[in-house]
Amino acid sequence: MSPAAVPPVGARIRQARLAKGVSLRALAREIGVSASLVSQIETGKSQPSVSTLYAITTALSISVESLFDGYEDEAAAPPVAAASAAPATVLHALAAFAADPARRIGPLVTPDERDVLELDSGVVWERLGHVPGTDVDFLQVTYRPGGSSSSSGGLMRHAGTEYGCLTSGELVLTLGFDEHTLRPGDAVCFESTTPHRYRNDGAEPAVGVWFVFSQSVQ
Secondary structure, rough: OOOOOOOOHHHHHHHHHHHHOOOOOHHHHHHHOHHHHHHHHHHHOOOOOHHHHHHHHHHHHOHHHHHHHHHHHHHHHOOOOHHHHOHHHHHHHHHHHHHHHOEEEEOOOHHOOOOEEEEEEEEEEEEEEOOOOOOEEEEEEEOOOEEOOOOOOOOOOOOOOEEEEEEEOEEEEEOOEEEEEEEOEEEEEEEEEEEEEEEEEOOOOEEEEEEEEOOOOO
16 A cells, blocks of 8 residues: 555545535535534544545535645635636646646656545545646545445445546446446446445455546535
8 A cells, every 4th residue: 555645534524614614513414424423534533435525525515636635725726817717628727737836746646656545444545646627536446355435335426427447356336226347457437426336345455547527616
């Protein structure tokens, strides 16, 4: 596993929640979990599952990517007038990079430079890169044996379009009413608003590369 420091996700969630003026209990009601669980996540006593993490970011109208960068960093980032006026995503990204190159992750990211998020239920996300101004989560995802994107077994939905390719192990994808077994080399793509869940029923870690594209979060 990469030695890169794990971002303080709970603290960043709390910071985003307070910035939005949302109470802990209100957030818990919105995503259908207990207030104590949200509190434990914010204080670092518990890690969110993939499904809970997406539910929180959706409720707070923030991106998953911002949890890697730090919400306070986004708030302090200098405005980019050219980026907001640019019609093309590439121009937007280049303008943002020129304004604040420190926010770019890449163009080369070695394994020991990756940011790592340890989530609940045996799931690990490693960020493979990020170009400012783009709304994409570019991740290496690992599901340990018995790991699942939902600790409760329920299906999740979130904004975006999901692309993934499994490189090792086996992963079961429940997508709507269908179930698919992914093996090395298999790829998937679907709208993330379709109820879905990943789980690893095997004895070996399931590892793949995932892209999740989403619209800009306001």
